[in-house]
Amino acid sequence: MSETAHCCDVAIVGGGMVGASLALALQDTPLKVMLIEAVEPQSAAQPSFDDRTTALGNGARRILQTLGVWPQIAAGAGAIRSIHVSDAGHFGFARLQASEHQLQAFGYTVSNRHIGAVLWRALRERERVELASPARVLEVQLAADAAQLKIADSFGAQRLVRAALVVAADGAQSLVKQAAGIASSDNDYEQVAVVANIRTDRAARGIAYERFAESGPMALLPLGEGSYTIVWTLSPDRAAAVQECSPAQFCEQLQRAFGWRAGRILEVGRRSAYRLALVRALEHTGERVALIGNAAQALHPIAAQGFNLGLRDAAVLAELIAPASDPGAPPVLAQFAARRAADRRGMIAFTDNLVKLFGDRRLAAVTARNLGLLLFDVSAPAKRALARLSFGFGGALPRLSRGLPL
Secondary structure (H helix, E strand, O other): OOOOOEEEEEEEEOOOHHHHHHHHHHOOOOOOEEEEOOOOOOOOOOHHHOOOEEEEEHHHHHHHHHOOOHHHHHOOOEEEOEEEEEEOOOOOEEEEEHHHHOOOOOEEEEEHHHHHHHHHHHHHHHOOOEEEOOEEEEEEEEOOOOEEEEEEEOOOOEEEEEEEEEEEOOOOOOHHHHHOOOOEEEEEEEEEEEEEEEEEOOOOOOEEEEEEEOOEEEEEEEOOOOOEEEEEEEOHHHHHHHHHOOHHHHHHHHHHHHOOOOOOEEEEOOOEEEEEEEEEEOOOEEOOEEEOHHHOEEOOHHHOOHHHHHHHHHHHHHHHHOOOOOOOOHHHHHHHHHHHHHHHHHHHHHHHHHHHHHHOOOHHHHHHHHHHHHHHHOOHHHHHHHHOHHHOOOOOOOHHHHOOOO
């Protein structure tokens, strides 16, 4: 391996949805950017672009519009025009209609595979970001003046990369985060999300359901072709059992747990399971390092806000480093941490409290929760606040969220 390092301004480690979005945001800036991803985006083994779906809020839609990729993403999206929330076996429920808030939709459900394909196609077509994929990061060395990465391609050939800033977009178990000495807290919810696409005898018609059952929260999100994706939260033992049962048995158990609001469940596709935990980085920057997306915070999917929050991380970071002569300088990173603090703190607390609120099956808690749902159902201000959830919990909106270039 040559000791001469390849130099760039920003090295983004992790080419999932958040990392690729940041790379797109930086493509028209003077910065020299490298995106490093270990698994080819189109590979079936790519964990970021699997069969799971993501709910994109209107805040995320605006960012993706500004990046010029929303029309391609929208082509594979299902619009969420109505949301129905209920507590199984109890009287509480709430309904939200996008039209009541002068919105075309509350959000859009899109497969991760489709989002990944669109983002990487745009990066390859525009050819303004250096794409190192497949390439693994073997070593990260951080110093006051620059960071140095040792990376290896799929043939084992190694090279050095020297960058003013390394962005950790490589997930909750981020190698970059570890190299920076940034600790994380890990709150295991002792739950597993079983995810699958299902078809019912009634077209989805843009209705999303959030149902809080004895076994855990369940979400049915509409897909573009009129079917649904199900996110069924279960205990680890129960999740293993429903994974192993036949498709017909799975549909029967899901029908029993969810009810009949979406019609008779006829078919289920391939099932996947994911452990649920709240993973929070105790710091969001380090020496020559910034954390975004799941490297900074990995959330429970109960509010479907994980990617929306990570995309705002990327939008704010891009806005701050685009004009910077030194994108990894301490004042730039300090400003990034400060700009993101309120939003991160608010969304983490909101999501974590929802899990705890609807996981409490004590009679007093159930009664209070159901009364709260009924009050929410008649409260226009509360519904307006929820409709704006994907724009964040505080601070100025990033330029990309406002349709403005960096």
